[in-house]
Amino acid sequence: MKGDFREKFGRGLVLGGAWTVLAFLILPMVVIFPVSVTDQYYLSMPKDGISLAHYAAFFTNEIWLSATAQSVIIATCSTIFAVILGSLCAIGCWRLSTGLSESVRTFMLIPIIVPTIVQALAMYRFWIDLGIIDTYVGVILAHTLVAIPYVIITVSASLANFDLRQEQAARSLGASMPQTIRWVIVPSILPGVLSGALFAFTISFDEIVMVLFITSRAIYTLPKRIWNGIEDHLDPTIAAVATMLIAVTLALLLLDLWTRHRRQQRLRAAAAEE
Amino acid sequence: MAETALASRPEPQSRASHSLSIRSLSKYYGSLAAVDDVSLEVRQGRFLTLLGPSGSGKTTILMATAGFVQPSAGEILLDDKPITNLPPDKRNFGMVFQGYALFPHMSVEDNIWFPLRVRGVSKSAAAKSVATSLELVQMAHLAKRLPTQLSGGQQQRVALARALVFQPDLLLLDEPLSALDKKLRADLQWELKSLHARLGTTFIYVTHDQEEALSMSDEIVILRDGKIEQQGDPVALYERPATRFVADFLGKSNFIRGQSAGGDAQGFRVKAGEVTLHQAGSQAADQPVLIALRPEKLSVTRARPDLPNAIPGRIAAFNYYGSTFHLQVETGALGDLIVTVPAWKCEIDPAIGNEVWLGWEPDASVVVRDN
Ligand SMILES: Nc1ncnc2c1ncn2[C@@H]1O[C@H](COP(=O)(O)OP(=O)(O)OP(=O)(O)O)[C@@H](O)[C@H]1O
Ligand SMILES: [Mg+2]
Numbered sequence: 001m002k003g004d005f006r007e008k009f010g011r012g013l014v015l016g017g018a019w020t021v022l023a024f025l026i027l028p029m030v031v032i033f034p035v036s037v038t039d040q041y042y043l044s045m046p047k048d049g050i051s052l053a054h055y056a057a058f059f060t061n062e063i064w065l066s067a068t069a070q071s072v073i074i075a076t077c078s079t080i081f082a083v084i085l086g087s088l089c090a091i092g093c094w095r096l097s098t099g100l101s102e103s104v105r106t107f108m109l110i111p112i113i114v115p116t117i118v119q120a121l122a123m124y125r126f127w128i129d130l131g132i133i134d135t136y137v138g139v140i141l142a143h144t145l146v147a148i149p150y151v152i153i154t155v156s157a158s159l160a161n162f163d164l165r166q167e168q169a170a171r172s173l174g175a176s177m178p179q180t181i182r183w184v185i186v187p188s189i190l191p192g193v194l195s196g197a198l199f200a201f202t203i204s205f206d207e208i209v210m211v212l213f214i215t216s217r218a219i220y221t222l223p224k225r226i227w228n229g230i231e232d233h234l235d236p237t238i239a240a241v242a243t244m245l246i247a248v249t250l251a252l253l254l255l256d257l258w259t260r261h262r263r264q265q266r267l268r269a270a271a272a273e274e
Numbered sequence: 275m276a277e278t279a280l281a282s283r284p285e286p287q288s289r290a291s292h293s294l295s296i297r298s299l300s301k302y303y304g305s306l307a308a309v310d311d312v313s314l315e316v317r318q319g320r321f322l323t324l325l326g327p328s329g330s331g332k333t334t335i336l337m338a339t340a341g342f343v344q345p346s347a348g349e350i351l352l353d354d355k356p357i358t359n360l361p362p363d364k365r366n367f368g369m370v371f372q373g374y375a376l377f378p379h380m381s382v383e384d385n386i387w388f389p390l391r392v393r394g395v396s397k398s399a400a401a402k403s404v405a406t407s408l409e410l411v412q413m414a415h416l417a418k419r420l421p422t423q424l425s426g427g428q429q430q431r432v433a434l435a436r437a438l439v440f441q442p443d444l445l446l447l448d449e450p451l452s453a454l455d456k457k458l459r460a461d462l463q464w465e466l467k468s469l470h471a472r473l474g475t476t477f478i479y480v481t482h483d484q485e486e487a488l489s490m491s492d493e494i495v496i497l498r499d500g501k502i503e504q505q506g507d508p509v510a511l512y513e514r515p516a517t518r519f520v521a522d523f524l525g526k527s528n529f530i531r532g533q534s535a536g537g538d539a540q541g542f543r544v545k546a547g548e549v550t551l552h553q554a555g556s557q558a559a560d561q562p563v564l565i566a567l568r569p570e571k572l573s574v575t576r577a578r579p580d581l582p583n584a585i586p587g588r589i590a591a592f593n594y595y596g597s598t599f600h601l602q603v604e605t606g607a608l609g610d611l612i613v614t615v616p617a618w619k620c621e622i623d624p625a626i627g628n629e630v631w632l633g634w635e636p637d638a639s640v641v642v643r644d645n
Pocket of ligand 2: 334
């Protein structure tokens with residue numbers, strides 16, 4: 001009896017804790033939505049009714065649209081570079097799997113450990129010398145560098161499940177190393193590569209510290225625009241932008257889940273066919 | 275059953291058969307010699323089996339042949355052309371791996387298309403070869419499936435079809451059947467053997483299963499600690515093992531230690547304790563000898579048999595295997611001897627404690643080197 005009570009109490013405690021944390025994570029996102037439909041001209045809850053004016057403002061304002069375009073360009077480019085470089089690094093280290101390649105892999109994770117502000121400062125100094133301050137190249141390079149470790153982590157994780165004999169099988173069947181990478185290794189580790197790409201895109205899309213350091217007038221990414229918006233005049237358009245970002249992220253997540261579900265169904269259907 | 279099914283299947287294009295020479299091959303891992311000065315000739319069209327316990331270097335030899343292991347020393351030649359430094363994809367050897375190593379993201383037919391695809395053959399152009407290969411292994415009806423949707427035996431067939439579709443110069447197989455259950459393994463042994471006979475391709479087969487080696491091979495190479503212990507055709511190896519290791523590893527053997535005493539043209543005598551045995555062959559007197567005696571070559575009778583070698587004993591244990599009884603007989607003078615008798619014509623009552631006579635002909639046993 002006593003043990004039973006303790007067990008229930010313990011479970012209640014754990015569940016309560018979990019829900020609290022969840023609420024903590026989700027509430028800010030939930031709050032942002034009513035703010036985005038406020039009828040006021042500053043960041044606040046709706047007063048006399050709701051209005052979509054701030055959404056309209058986003059889509060008609062050249063400044064917001066260009067910031068979005070810039071962010072998409074930068075995130076797309078740095079995702080492409082980070083995925084290619086990170087995957088190759090992970091494959092290379094996995095393929096060699098010597099003590100040295102292990103330390104290379106650890107070394108590549110440093111950008112995650114070093115505080116962003118320190119990196120940003122270093123890049124600022126260095127980018128000036130390179131003459132790429134406040135350019136697309138500079139930002140894309142910086143974001144590629146911070147995203148690479150995430151790609152290495154996700155790709156290495158899926159490589160750990162890859163059977164080396166598959167590579168040997170491909171080679172014995174006559175495939176050169178590039179053919180083996182393209183037709184056997186990459187398709188097998190594609191889930192890892194895709195989640196690495198997702199990480200890379202998100203990281204670049206909402207990165208602000210470095211952008212503040214290494215850009216001035218020419219480059220205005222979306223986070224930087226939001227930041228400036230808050231500083232200048234607490235424009236509720238910020239809340240509208242934030243809400244749309246959350247919606248897009250959610251849509252992507254659901255899409256991912258849906259395709260996965262579809263794939264599994266297709267597999268089951270194929271199995272049931274005979 | 276498997277054989278009749280094979281006979282009706284289409285004949286693939288005949289291919290030229292090739293021979294392989296391995297000359298003084300060694301592979302060191304640090305101070306460990308995984309393969310130690312091994313020389314082998316595999317004649318064209320042969321089915322050669324590398325047999326040995328775990329860690330004896332079988333896989334290492336096969337991987338060196340396939341090009342995945344760089345030898346520390348020695349040479350490998352295909353039809354007298356050195357291939358030691360050729361990368362694996364330039365060797366044109368088919369290989370079947372222990373875990374099948376099918377590509378999980380490709381359907382069965384795409385797996386089989388793969389070797390043709392890397393050779394620049396489009397899927398439509400390869401369709402006929404792929405279909406022929408699939409029929410060769412009776413898998414045509416499952417062409418659209420993914421490997422994860424196949425049983426172990428079916429995966430094995432696909433792996434085989436994939437390794438054969440590009441008409442390799444040599445087929446290398448590393449314990450291809452070890453993950454399958456006993457019944458399926460036996461079926462696939464038949465199929466592999468008749469496939470080999472029909473294709474005429476040179477097969478190099480690795481296993482640690484002695485029955486598999488005996489039933490399938492033209493020639494068996496027994497490996498021990500990276501060295502060749504003995505090689506020959508299955509019957510020669512089974513009937514005339516040269517060493518204690520071979521007599522013990524290939525089938526079962528009873529071992530009797532003794533001292534040679536004089537003999538004649540028929541054979542010589544061996545003193546084992548108070549017992550004198552008759553052994554075929556010749557041996558100088560007063561030498562220590564080790565005799566290996568197969569359990570199935572002993573006769574078990576109630577009365578003393580009319581054989582040159584006969585010894586009484588008592589049944590200490592027995593196991594029933596359906597087709598055979600395995601008896602453990604205490605003989606005192608020669609220690610415990612294992613005997614197998616066909617269960618359907620067992621003349622004695624196999625109960626523990628029963629007194630029996632064991633007997634054998636002088637040429638039923640062989641003298642082996644102790645090692
Ligand atoms: N890459 C390696 N590094 C170090 N030692 C190795 C390596 N590969 C094999 N060995 C060693 O070489 C010896 C022979 O290995 P091999 O795999 O050829 O044995 P095997 O006969 O195939 O055994 P099994 O029946 O267990 O597959 C073993 O002692 C093994 O530990
Ligand atoms: Mg092995």
